[in-house]
Amino acid sequence: MRVKLLTLGCRLNEAESEDWADRFHARGCQVVGDEDPADLIVINTCAVTQQAVRKSRQILRRSHRVNPAARLIVSGCLAALEAEALARESGVNLVVGNQDKDRLVEIALDALAIPSMPELVTANDASPLFARGRQRAFVKVQDGCRYRCTFCITTQARGEERSRAVGEVVQTVERLHRAGIQEVVLTGVHLGGYGSDTGGDLVTLVTRLLAETEIPRLRLGSLEPWDLPDAFWPLFADPRLMPHLHLPLQSGSDAVLRRMARRCKTDEFARLVARGRALIPHLNVTTDIIVGFPGEDADDWGRTLAFAEAMRFGHLHVFSYSPRAGTLAATLPGQVDAGTKRQRCQDLQALAARLKTKVLQAQIGQRAQVLCEGPDDGERRDSRFGYTPNYLPVHVVADIPGVTGNRLIDVILTGLVASGEAIVGQPVRRPE
Numbered sequence: 001m002r003v004k005l006l007t008l009g010c011r012l013n014e015a016e017s018e019d020w021a022d023r024f025h026a027r028g029c030q031v032v033g034d035e036d037p038a039d040l041i042v043i044n045t046c047a048v049t050q051q052a053v054r055k056s057r058q059i060l061r062r063s064h065r066v067n068p069a070a071r072l073i074v075s076g077c078l079a080a081l082e083a084e085a086l087a088r089e090s091g092v093n094l095v096v097g098n099q100d101k102d103r104l105v106e107i108a109l110d111a112l113a114i115p116s117m118p119e120l121v122t123a124n125d126a127s128p129l130f131a132r133g134r135q136r137a138f139v140k141v142q143d144g145c146r147y148r149c150t151f152c153i154t155t156q157a158r159g160e161e162r163s164r165a166v167g168e169v170v171q172t173v174e175r176l177h178r179a180g181i182q183e184v185v186l187t188g189v190h191l192g193g194y195g196s197d198t199g200g201d202l203v204t205l206v207t208r209l210l211a212e213t214e215i216p217r218l219r220l221g222s223l224e225p226w227d228l229p230d231a232f233w234p235l236f237a238d239p240r241l242m243p244h245l246h247l248p249l250q251s252g253s254d255a256v257l258r259r260m261a262r263r264c265k266t267d268e269f270a271r272l273v274a275r276g277r278a279l280i281p282h283l284n285v286t287t288d289i290i291v292g293f294p295g296e297d298a299d300d301w302g303r304t305l306a307f308a309e310a311m312r313f314g315h316l317h318v319f320s321y322s323p324r325a326g327t328l329a330a331t332l333p334g335q336v337d338a339g340t341k342r343q344r345c346q347d348l349q350a351l352a353a354r355l356k357t358k359v360l361q362a363q364i365g366q367r368a369q370v371l372c373e374g375p376d377d378g379e380r381r382d383s384r385f386g387y388t389p390n391y392l393p394v395h396v397v398a399d400i401p402g403v404t405g406n407r408l409i410d411v412i413l414t415g416l417v418a419s420g421e422a423i424v425g426q427p428v429r430r431p432e
Helices: 011-026 050-066 077-081 083-087 098-111 127-131 154-158 166-178 202-212 230-237 254-260 266-279 298-311 338-361
Strands: 002-007 030-032 040-045 071-076 092-095 136-140 183-187 217-220 244-246 284-291 315-320 367-372 383-387 393-397 407-416 423-427
Touching: 002 011, 011 030, 011 040, 011 098, 011 136, 011 183, 040 050, 040 077, 040 098, 050 071, 050 077, 071 077, 071 098, 077 083, 077 098, 077 154, 083 092, 092 098, 136 166, 166 183, 166 202, 202 217, 202 230, 217 244, 230 266, 254 298, 266 284, 266 298, 284 298, 284 338, 298 338, 315 338, 338 407, 367 393, 393 407
Parallel strands: 002 030, 002 040, 040 071, 071 092, 136 183, 183 217, 244 284, 284 315, 393 423
Antiparallel strands: 367 383, 367 407, 383 393, 407 423
16 A cells, blocks of 8 residues: 655644654555655645645645545645535545544544555664655644634644653654654644643753754754743753754734734844844744734834844745634734735845845854755765754755765855855865
């Protein structure tokens, strides 16, 4: 049974798809790449924006059109919100809501009468990940969110906060490392709220992962800026915790932030970023900004542009606001017209490109360790792509033996590629 897993949206969805891949593999199924033919296709959908909804439906329909004989399972946030409509889509055999995601493989095998053949399992626990072209593993440690930002539909799709046991996460990370994974990313809907339902916290989880596993690189997924206690910062004294924080800002206007029901205003955000940069060498801070939120006027927009520039973000995820039925924001007055949102997105993306270039240029001359992506196939290529510890893109010159995929390579950052989108990394030649 060839199984294909297609994932849209957030890193949490990717973490769930990786878990499904492991479980299908353990039952004797063959996990295949995105472009390979398959007997069973599982689509992990997203519903964070209307564009995400459209893309989820497009991929669903294309999958059935290209693989008409394959059985089709739909899960994810769109499945949680529109289960009945998805069940009526041509070719869909099964819809699994978010509340049953952890049992999706078992549900699928039973409902579709797929035989389980664990005797066919190969020894490498990471083989499903590698088969899907991934080297960095996303590990889900938490689900759900207690907050109710007015634009967010995810809290309705994901439900209340639920945390995995620390010991279970430690075992998962150690197993991945033994199988050849060099980097793990912890993910959750409200990652900073880890342990809120169990009496634990994220600091304890990270402390134990660093103490009880030998994973070379540990990353944190998106963290709300109000979730970082004093005890958080000393964690970065261990160089295996990567110096990159993705802190969603959403707007640089306090008036807009109030309408969003965000819990962190701009002055608090600025102090947080300043503290992190003072304590963590080479810290890279990235963010999300929603453009054209209801009531956002020219003054609000000017404040957002000015604040984003002052924060010197290494990367900006730019989202054009679109009303989501069932959210408070969809009912607010002052909806911004499409033309204005389009122009503001272009302005912010231009600023983001300038900021990224400055951050990349500031790295020139530095030495860094890059995790090269792609398979460890031993093939000689002109370059390999990867990321520095602070999550900056690098094209590693592959002119010496050993520069291959899934390898940590020490490089000197010598300049920018022609497009300006990444840094050139020259491998450090070790003495013979």
